[in-house]
Amino acid sequence: MTGYKTVIGLETHAELNTKTKIFCSCKNEFGSLPNTNVCPVCLGLPGALPVLNKAVVEYAVRMGLALNCTINRVSSLVRKNYFYPDLPKAYQISQSELPLCVNGYVDFWYDGEVRRVRINRIHIEEDAGKLIHSETGEDVSYIDLNRCGVPLIEIVSEPDICSSGEAVAYLKTLRSILKYLDICDCKMQEGSIRCDVNVSLCAQGEPLGTRCEMKNVNSFSAVGRAIEYEAARQHQLLDKGEIVQQQTRRWDDIRGVSFVMRTKENAEDYRYFPEPDIPPFEISQARIDELAQTVPELANKKVIRYVTVFGISEKEAAYIAEDMKLAQFFDDCVSSGRHTPKSYCVWIMGELVKYLNSTAKSFEQTALTVSGMNDMLDAVSKGVISVSAAKRVFEVLLEKQTPVSTVIKELGLAQISSSEELERIGKQVISQNEKSVQDYRRGKTNALGYLVGQCMKATNGKADPVRMKDIILSLLAQ
Amino acid sequence: MQLYDMTLHELSDMLAKRKISSKELTLSVLDRIDVTESRLNSFITIDRQGALKQAESVDFKRSKGENLSVLAGIPIGLKDNICTKGLRTTCASKMLENYVPPYSATAAQKLSECDAVIIGKLNMDEFAMGSSTENSFFGVTKNPFDVTKVAGGSSGGCAAAVSSGEVIAALGSDTGGSVRQPASFCGAVGLKPTYGTVSRYGLVAFASSLDQIGPICKCVRDCAIMLSHIVGHDKHDPTSLNRGYPTFSADTISSLDGLRIGLPTDLYEKCTDPDVLARFEDAVRILEKHGACVKHISIEGIRFALPAYYVISSAEASSNLARFDGVRYGFRADGISGINELYTKTRSQGFGDECKRRILLGTFVLSEGYRDKYYKKAVTASRLLVHSVKQQFENVDLIATPTCAETAFDIGKKVSDPVQMYHSDIFTVLANLTGMPAISVPCGLDKDGLPVGIQLMANSFGEQTLFDAASVIEACVGRIMRRCENDRI
Numbered sequence: 004m005t006g007y008k009t010v011i012g013l014e015t016h017a018e019l020n021t022k023t024k025i026f027c028s029c030k031n032e033f034g035s036l037p038n039t040n041v042c043p044v045c046l047g048l049p050g051a052l053p054v055l056n057k058a059v060v061e062y063a064v065r066m067g068l069a070l071n072c073t074i075n076r077v078s079s080l081v082r083k084n085y086f087y088p089d090l091p092k093a094y095q096i097s098q099s100e101l102p103l104c105v106n107g108y109v110d111f112w113y114d115g116e117v118r119r120v121r122i123n124r125i126h127i128e129e130d131a132g133k134l135i136h137s138e139t140g141e142d143v144s145y146i147d148l149n150r151c152g153v154p155l156i157e158i159v160s161e162p163d164i165c166s167s168g169e170a171v172a173y174l175k176t177l178r179s180i181l182k183y184l185d186i187c188d189c190k191m192q193e194g195s196i197r198c199d200v201n202v203s204l205c206a207q208g209e210p211l212g213t214r215c216e217m218k219n220v221n222s223f224s225a226v227g228r229a230i231e232y233e234a235a236r237q238h239q240l241l242d243k244g245e246i247v248q249q250q251t252r253r254w255d256d257i258r259g260v261s262f263v264m265r266t267k268e269n270a271e272d273y274r275y276f277p278e279p280d281i282p283p284f285e286i287s288q289a290r291i292d293e294l295a296q297t298v299p300e301l302a303n304k305k306v307i308r309y310v311t312v313f314g315i316s317e318k319e320a321a322y323i324a325e326d327m328k329l330a331q332f333f334d335d336c337v338s339s340g341r342h343t344p345k346s347y348c349v350w351i352m353g354e355l356v357k358y359l360n361s362t363a364k365s366f367e368q369t370a371l372t373v374s375g376m377n378d379m380l381d382a383v384s385k386g387v388i389s390v391s392a393a394k395r396v397f398e399v400l401l402e403k404q405t406p407v408s409t410v411i412k413e414l415g416l417a418q419i420s421s422s423e424e425l426e427r428i429g430k431q432v433i434s435q436n437e438k439s440v441q442d443y444r445r446g447k448t449n450a451l452g453y454l455v456g457q458c459m460k461a462t463n464g465k466a467d468p469v470r471m472k473d474i475i476l477s478l479l480a481q
Numbered sequence: 482m483q484l485y486d487m488t489l490h491e492l493s494d495m496l497a498k499r500k501i502s503s504k505e506l507t508l509s510v511l512d513r514i515d516v517t518e519s520r521l522n523s524f525i526t527i528d529r530q531g532a533l534k535q536a537e538s539v540d541f542k543r544s545k546g547e548n549l550s551v552l553a554g555i556p557i558g559l560k561d562n563i564c565t566k567g568l569r570t571t572c573a574s575k576m577l578e579n580y581v582p583p584y585s586a587t588a589a590q591k592l593s594e595c596d597a598v599i600i601g602k603l604n605m606d607e608f609a610m611g612s613s614t615e616n617s618f619f620g621v622t623k624n625p626f627d628v629t630k631v632a633g634g635s636s637g638g639c640a641a642a643v644s645s646g647e648v649i650a651a652l653g654s655d656t657g658g659s660v661r662q663p664a665s666f667c668g669a670v671g672l673k674p675t676y677g678t679v680s681r682y683g684l685v686a687f688a689s690s691l692d693q694i695g696p697i698c699k700c701v702r703d704c705a706i707m708l709s710h711i712v713g714h715d716k717h718d719p720t721s722l723n724r725g726y727p728t729f730s731a732d733t734i735s736s737l738d739g740l741r742i743g744l745p746t747d748l749y750e751k752c753t754d755p756d757v758l759a760r761f762e763d764a765v766r767i768l769e770k771h772g773a774c775v776k777h778i779s780i781e782g783i784r785f786a787l788p789a790y791y792v793i794s795s796a797e798a799s800s801n802l803a804r805f806d807g808v809r810y811g812f813r814a815d816g817i818s819g820i821n822e823l824y825t826k827t828r829s830q831g832f833g834d835e836c837k838r839r840i841l842l843g844t845f846v847l848s849e850g851y852r853d854k855y856y857k858k859a860v861t862a863s864r865l866l867v868h869s870v871k872q873q874f875e876n877v878d879l880i881a882t883p884t885c886a887e888t889a890f891d892i893g894k895k896v897s898d899p900v901q902m903y904h905s906d907i908f909t910v911l912a913n914l915t916g917m918p919a920i921s922v923p924c925g926l927d928k929d930g931l932p933v934g935i936q937l938m939a940n941s942f943g944e945q946t947l948f949d950a951a952s953v954i955e956a957c958v959g960r961i962m963r964r965c966e967n968d969r970i
Contacts, residue, residue, distance in 0.1 A: 043584050047804050049577065049685040050564045050586060052718050084800050084847070086824055093803030142818075146808070274847035276856060279689035279797055281719045 067104025503554025586683020658909025665934025799843025
């Protein structure tokens with residue numbers, strides 16, 4: 004894309020995992036039978052009134068604090084009016100002039116540096132129901148209103164994102180924060196995070212170009228593809244000397260193309276006005292301060308620290324930080340000071356990842372403890388067990404909490420440390436392998452390896468291969 | 482005197498002393514309905530069986546010596562925009578012709594918990610939009626004083642039913658005068674309480690920031706009793722106020738010494754009906770005679786009240802009525818293909834003209850490019866009015882005007898001129914825009930024998946002051962009874 008800079012802004016919707024819905028006491032639950040988690044309020048029956056769920060406000064405030072936002076102590080709701088069969092009241096209760104959180108930012112590691120994306124606002128709103136179109140070709144649609152009133156936050160970024168890769172990294176960062184705060188299930192396939200993508204191109208030194216918004220972008224990889232497609236489309240238009248029209252487009256991920264939904268001329272007029280059923284609401288500074296205490300060090304900050312302080316790679320840092328429990332384990336290991344961050348990282352990224360992948364478990368489901376990890380590494384560094392034996396110990400430590408010394412004893416993995424014993428084994432192997440001894444003496448050096456291997460086999464791997472080799476050499480020299 | 486002609490507090494006393502049973506009383510009211518209803522059309526739905534069953538159940542409870550509410554066994558009617566579980570609630574609209582709510586409004590629930598007998602659901606202007614009950618899908622309600630006249634609106638069914646003895650008391654709703662104006666037209670007492678004192682949960686919304694449920698009764702004391710039983714914080718209504726509520730009373734006539742009455746002369750001098758002005762001034766003199774002092778006041782920005790009211794109420798209505806789209810419940814047009822046609826045909830056929838007019842008006846004033854010019858300006862005007870009325874209440878305790886500039890008008894007279902109809906609300910909308918309480922109490926008859934009402938408005942939570950002053954007027958003027966024995970109806 005020479006000559007033009009891609010400018011991207013994202014509007015990210017995340018469903019909050021509060022126990023109940025935003026305006027009524029119906030269960031906030033995915034996957035129930037259609038139209039079972041409903042009541043007069045979320046069905047929009049005549050006369051029913053919404054009552055704001057305080058937990059929704061607090062969840063959103065925590066996200067705001069995590070994204071360094073200013074919290075509006077007084078905030079208000081508005082009605083966004085439009086007709087659609089999945090919207091029972093024909094308006095969505097949302098926020099506009101006084102959103103809960105404003106003017107924040109998020110830092111994350113991307114492409115070898117720390118990137119900062121400013122957050123314009125975070126506001127709360129209600130989700131709509133779901134239309135299910137008949138698959139048998141009848142001219143019928145069904146409506147499941149269970150999702151009506153599921154609480155959402157919309158996180159609106161400034162147009163600070165420059166590439167599809169950065170957009171995906173930004174979204175992954177948001178996801179990790181939502182997970183750390185435990186305020187969203189973060190299941191893309193269930194629609195718990197959704198995204199609208201705004202793309203414009205701008206020539207070097209020029210003001211921002213006309214933007215197009217893409218809706219229906221339902222996975223992180225689709226976000227990347229939609230941005231690439233849209234940037235290329237606008238680039239082509241500009242190259243032909245045409246102008247980019249302000250549009251809302253629908254992304255079709257299967258076909259990899261987008262279509263015009265609305266142009267600026269026929270843009271919907273949502274007739275926003277203050278929600279008269281719910282007075283403006285207030286949150287105290289004291290409560291905001293309490294909520295701030297519940298925000299832990301977040302994944303994006305951990306990644307930056309791991310890379311810059313511990314010197315581990317961006318990929319490794321991202322893997323570890325992604326899982327809050329694993330990151331906590333890693334941090335605890337490092338702060339125990341018994342081994343280097345890198346030595347822990349090697350085991351995590353090697354044996355642990357292998358185990359988690361093959362068992363489909365999460366780190367939290369393993370039995371691994373900081374002391375187990377340290378005792379095992381001690382045993383290796385003191386020569387009590389070989390690295391290959393350590394892997395077997397590690398497997399046990401993942402399954403159950405047992406002292407490392409017990410595991411070593413039970414599996415009989417301790418290395419043979421007595422020189423007499425090693426010499427006895429060496430002599431025995433030499434006497435049983437005369438042909439190899441002769442080969443070695445004729446100059447076939449790889450016969451040495453074979454002899455050492457036989458010794459290892461005879462000891463079930465409990466001999467230190469380096470010491471064993473020295474002993475064989477000295478025996479052969481006699 | 483027939484039972485149906487007696488007041489709530491008299492009947493409550495007789496019930497408590499077991500001089501009558503609730504069943505007798507309920508039958509008296511139902512018999513009265515049989516006589517009058519064909520001429521008045523106050524009701525949309527009459528629940529005879531439910532009412533009698535409830536009356537018998539109250540009588541049974543009383544026979545066991547249970548401690549019962551003053552409302553126990555009293556036949557009451559509800560405006561048909563107050564949801565009643567299992568009992569059709571139509572809002573006088575084709576849109577909800579067969580709609581049966583799965584839950585009850587808090588106010589209705591409170592009455593049921595007091596063992597009141599719900600006789601049925603009362604006629605109104607469609608979705609409470611109107612001042613004459615002519616905008617009802619179920620036909621116009623007629624005035625018990627003269628069946629060629631309107632009963633007022635939008636709670637015209639409530640006022641006509643109370644005034645004619647078809648119910649002992651009723652709950653209406655008041656968005657711009659819809660309780661007070663019909664009460665005035667039918668010689669009843671109507672109260673719009675302070676916004677937030679009576680839960681709106683289950684009241685089908687017209688304009689959420691202005692709507693308030695209020696009682697229409699035969700006398701001031703009944704009104705105080707009814708109000709005492711429906712006020713209170715409701716966790717289902719975030720606009721309901723969480724505060725201590727007194728028990729209101731109007732049992733004795735107290736002196737009004739020191740009470741300051743403000744007369745916004747420039748507001749009602751346009752009132753062209755000399756009888757209305759004369760009766761109003763008589764009533765003011767009664768207040769003076771009982772110790773009140775009168776001051777002439779001028780409310781800054783009062784000329785904005787009516788336009789601001791119609792802009793704000795229509796804006797909110799356009800949003801509140803958007804849910805009636807034929808998708809989930811209520812009326813759905815036949816022969817539709819596609820969702821847009823479903824919406825347009827259903828809404829074109831399901832709503833009456835007045836609703837459509839207000840939906841269009843409300844949609845317009847909220848639209849991009851017009852919102853600042855109309856809606857936001859109206860909200861600003863409304864805030865100004867709150868400020869200037871509050872200022873007035875530093876110098877006066879009550880503001881008095883006629884409830885309406887005229888008495889009940891001929892059926893059909895104003896239907897073709899909506900703006901003239903909107904002017905009916907000129908004295909009443911201020912209480913809604915400011916959220917303050919106001920009462921209409923009868924103060925005499927005009928030359929044609931039609932009732933005239935005086936409206937008293939107080940600062941927020943000043944309901945008891947309203948009852949005190951209104952009972953003085955009532956005591957001097959007497960209950961305005963329609964000439965029921967040599968009846969025009």
